[in-house]
Amino acid sequence: MAYSFPEEVLEHVFSFLSSDRDRNAVSLVCKSWYDIERWCRRRIFVGNCYAVSPEMVIRRFPELRAVEMKGKPHFADFNLVPEGWGAYAYPWIAAMAEAYPFLEEIKLKRMVVTDDTLELISKSCKNFKLLVLTSCEGFTTDGLASIAANCRHLRELDLRESEVEELSGHWLSHFPDSCTSLVSLNISCLGSEVSFSILERLVARSPNLRTLRLNRAVPLERLANLIRRAPQLVELGTGAYSAEIRSDTFSNLADAFSACKQLKALSGFWDVVPSYLPAMYSVCSGITSLNLSYAAIPSTDLVKLISQCQNLQRLWVMDYIEDSGLDVLAASCKDLQELRVFPSDPFGAEPNVSLTEQGLVSVSEGCPKLESVLYFCRQMSNAALIAIAKNRPNFIRFRLCIIDPQAPDYLTLEPLDAGFGAIVEKCKELRRLSMTGLLTDRVFKYIGSHAKKLEMLSIAFAGDSDLGLHHVLSGCDSLRKLEIRDCPFGDKALLANAAKLETMRSLWMSSCSVSFGACKLLAQKMPRLNVEVIDERGPPDSRPESCSVERVYVYRTVASRQRLDMPDFVWTLDEDSSLRYS
Amino acid sequence: MDNHLQLHLALSNTSTHNMLKKRKFDESFSDDEMTSNKRTLPLLIWNDNRNLDSGCVDVEGDAVVGWPPVNSRMRKVAEHHRRESTASNYVTVDNGGGGGGLNWMYVKVEMEGIGIARKVDLGIFGSYQALTATLMAMFGKRREMYKLTYRDKEGDWLLAGDVPWERFVRSVRRLKLLKKVW
Numbered sequence: 095m096a097y098s099f100p101e102e103v104l105e106h107v108f109s110f111l112s113s114d115r116d117r118n119a120v121s122l123v124c125k126s127w128y129d130i131e132r133w134c135r136r137r138i139f140v141g142n143c144y145a146v147s148p149e150m151v152i153r154r155f156p157e158l159r160a161v162e163m164k165g166k167p168h169f170a171d172f173n174l175v176p177e178g179w180g181a182y183a184y185p186w187i188a189a190m191a192e193a194y195p196f197l198e199e200i201k202l203k204r205m206v207v208t209d210d211t212l213e214l215i216s217k218s219c220k221n222f223k224l225l226v227l228t229s230c231e232g233f234t235t236d237g238l239a240s241i242a243a244n245c246r247h248l249r250e251l252d253l254r255e256s257e258v259e260e261l262s263g264h265w266l267s268h269f270p271d272s273c274t275s276l277v278s279l280n281i282s283c284l285g286s287e288v289s290f291s292i293l294e295r296l297v298a299r300s301p302n303l304r305t306l307r308l309n310r311a312v313p314l315e316r317l318a319n320l321i322r323r324a325p326q327l328v329e330l331g332t333g334a335y336s337a338e339i340r341s342d343t344f345s346n347l348a349d350a351f352s353a354c355k356q357l358k359a360l361s362g363f364w365d366v367v368p369s370y371l372p373a374m375y376s377v378c379s380g381i382t383s384l385n386l387s388y389a390a391i392p393s394t395d396l397v398k399l400i401s402q403c404q405n406l407q408r409l410w411v412m413d414y415i416e417d418s419g420l421d422v423l424a425a426s427c428k429d430l431q432e433l434r435v436f437p438s439d440p441f442g443a444e445p446n447v448s449l450t451e452q453g454l455v456s457v458s459e460g461c462p463k464l465e466s467v468l469y470f471c472r473q474m475s476n477a478a479l480i481a482i483a484k485n486r487p488n489f490i491r492f493r494l495c496i497i498d499p500q501a502p503d504y505l506t507l508e509p510l511d512a513g514f515g516a517i518v519e520k521c522k523e524l525r526r527l528s529m530t531g532l533l534t535d536r537v538f539k540y541i542g543s544h545a546k547k548l549e550m551l552s553i554a555f556a557g558d559s560d561l562g563l564h565h566v567l568s569g570c571d572s573l574r575k576l577e578i579r580d581c582p583f584g585d586k587a588l589l590a591n592a593a594k595l596e597t598m599r600s601l602w603m604s605s606c607s608v609s610f611g612a613c614k615l616l617a618q619k620m621p622r623l624n625v626e627v628i629d630e631r632g633p634p635d636s637r638p639e640s641c642s643v644e645r646v647y648v649y650r651t652v653a654s655r656q657r658l659d660m661p662d663f664v665w666t667l668d669e670d671s672s673l674r675y676s
Numbered sequence: 677m678d679n680h681l682q683l684h685l686a687l688s689n690t691s692t693h694n695m696l697k698k699r700k701f702d703e704s705f706s707d708d709e710m711t712s713n714k715r716t717l718p719l720l721i722w723n724d725n726r727n728l729d730s731g732c733v734d735v736e737g738d739a740v741v742g743w744p745p746v747n748s749r750m751r752k753v754a755e756h757h758r759r760e761s762t763a764s765n766y767v768t769v770d771n772g773g774g775g776g777g778l779n780w781m782y783v784k785v786e787m788e789g790i791g792i793a794r795k796v797d798l799g800i801f802g803s804y805q806a807l808t809a810t811l812m813a814m815f816g817k818r819r820e821m822y823k824l825t826y827r828d829k830e831g832d833w834l835l836a837g838d839v840p841w842e843r844f845v846r847s848v849r850r851l852k853l854l855k856k857v858w
Contacts, residue, residue, distance in 0.1 A: 169742070171745070171747040171748075172741075172742030172743070172745045172746075172747065173741060173742050173748070174741065174742045229747075255747070255749055283749075387750070387753075388753045390757050392846070436746065436750055437744060437746065437754065438754060438757055439754060439757075439758065440744045440746050440750075440751070440754050441744075441754070442802070444802075444803055444840075444841060445840050446840065446841060446842040447840065447842055447843075448839075448840050448843060470744065470746075495744055495745060497744050499740070499743060528745075554743070554745070579742070580740075
């Protein structure tokens with residue numbers, strides 16, 4: 095019996111499949127489906143740039159148009175991954191530029207991108223349309239100039255939170271006058287001035303511009319004229335939101351805002367002068383996303399702003415909002431789905447604002463659609479966490495950071511095991527969890543028993559013994575990423591759950607109790623795991639094998655375990671089980 | 677303890693196999709739970725004595741690396757706000773005028789029994805402790821003899837120390853040090 099569908103029909107059917115999971119499933123049905131599918135896959139996501147090699151990707155998928163890739167582990171955001179560890183984009187781009195002349199989209203996260211890399215993209219891919227660089231580094235404004243100059247059909251240039259070496263503000267002038275295709279421009283991470291008149295002209299000749307995120311150096315006085323040229327904007331990031339208080343500046347700004355009937359998202363807001371906030375009131379009822387993460391706005395002014403935004407779905411704000419402000423949020427914004435509260439004084443020993451667990455409890459009570467939270471605060475109680483879990487069993491992401499790393503329940507002085515236990519028990523769809531506070535092995539037992547859909551877990555300064563880690567590795571069926579710092583977890587749990595690690599994308603452990611001997615053993619037993627010992631104290635074999643390593647990063651890979659770009663503080667195991675380092 | 681650990685590749689999915697593994701594992705730790713296996717943690721030194729007059733503090737030098745987990749952008753923003761709040765550009769008006777960020781101001785300080793009042797720039801302090809210490813030094817008196825009171829924007833006189841520092845600074849209008857009555 096043979097299928098009588100011709101290939102073209104199958105290909106047409108497959109073209110409706112956009113999810114990677116579906117396409118991967120399709121390619122496992124039989125050889126001929128595998129073959130058909132691989133020729134028509136256009137988009138690929140590589141969650142770990144070292145899990146596979148460029149050659150393997152190109153060999154399997156000859157006709158890609160869009161590539162998305164991630165490099166360094168998440169804890170690199172907090173300086174836990176030493177400089178020079180890796181995640182270089184160039185080898186990937188070099189291979190792909192040759193293999194995919196029609197490549198249109200590149201999205202990179204936590205990778206090192208050089209000017210050469212950017213120039214290569216701009217010169218090799220004639221149809222290049224979209225570049226998103228999130229938390230990347232290694233390039234300068236010269237690289238941006240290449241992209242501007244050579245990508246005739248560029249639609250999106252989004253630098254998210256990247257670190258750019260700014261040699262000049264004139265890179266923007268490299269966009270030719272004929273370039274009118276821009277849909278999205280995000281330069282909010284740039285510290286220095288870009289040529290303002292060039293920016294204005296670029297905006298004026300981009301009728302499809304939907305997203306414009308300016309950098310801090312764009313003064314408020316010039317914002318009005320800029321957005322007047324783009325009343326079709328859907329997402330706007332302001333520059334510095336401060337100016338001398340003048341009624342003409344204010345009315346100019348208010349007028350400009352009122353012309354933007356499609357505005358849904360606002361961000362930026364460095365250096366806010368609260369008196370200028372009302373200039374935005376006319377657009378507030380349409381706003382669904384408000385990012386005030388950098389804005390020092392007193393609670394009273396925040397409250398006035400937020401109560402205008404009844405359709406708010408996402409709010410990122412600093413803890414200046416205080417509990418009182420969160421009460422207002424809970425009362426006004428019934429569509430709220432995501433809340434992030436950042437600390438204004440993360441290193442201060444004393445609280446500088448009146449934001450406690452109560453704010454989070456209020457929001458969990460008042461906002462029925464709330465499913466994603468990142469909350470920094472200075473005190474928490476089991477009672478509050480239990481209440482939050484009961485109020486909001488629909489959490490998908492729950493990230494709590496109590497500034498004092500081992501803070502107990504401030505009312506009872508007990509560990510916060512029961513509270514987080516309630517979260518994982520009630521929130522059955524929980525996919526991401528970050529925990530802090532005083533936590534014993536018990537909380538991990540709860541997590542292992544209940545958090546069956548959990549995909550990413552972040553742990554710090556928690557647990558008593560290997561049993562904690564064992565509960566997680568043996569119980570969390572959906573776990574993909576586990577990152578741990580400063581926990582008393584060691585060899586036993588790791589080795590007993592070695593096979594589990596192959597079902598995950600990666601495991602990061604720093605300042606734990608994993609010995610070098612265990613790392614070697616793990617690498618020996620599991621040939622498809624790359625066990626990277628990242629240790630800045632010199633070769634691990636110059637110390638006893640029982641010595642703990644500073645950091646170990648374990649990830650599954652089908653590429654060679656000897657990546658060629660290892661710095662001198664990274665060690666992996668060679669084929670003959672000897673220690674190998676660059 | 678070590679003879680309880682066997683490295684299984686755990687390729688089989690049978691539940692009995694897993695159960696056995698689990699029980700062995702649990703057994704090997706039941707004793708451990710009694711004894712304390714708790715690691716000593718790196719000493720956390722909160723940077724309470726930071727030099728509030730200088731603009732720049734290297735917080736990584738004192739605190740735990742990468743804690744709290746805020747990325748470098750957020751850290752820079754927090755540092756900037758802190759510096760803004762201690763910078764020397766104040767306005768001596770009661771309602772804290774225009775300009776950017778949070779506004780700080782000079783307030784009049786009187787001490788009971790002393791004729792001449794002083795003025796202090798509240799922006800340079802980060803805590804009640806720092807403020808009180810400086811005031812005592814200013815007037816040349818001993819701390820335990822006086823209590824700090826303040827008049828807020830509603831005109832009420834209150835004992836300082838009940839509300840968080842930041843809220844206090846926003847609402848304080850005048851300070852007065854009163855002799856403690858035993």
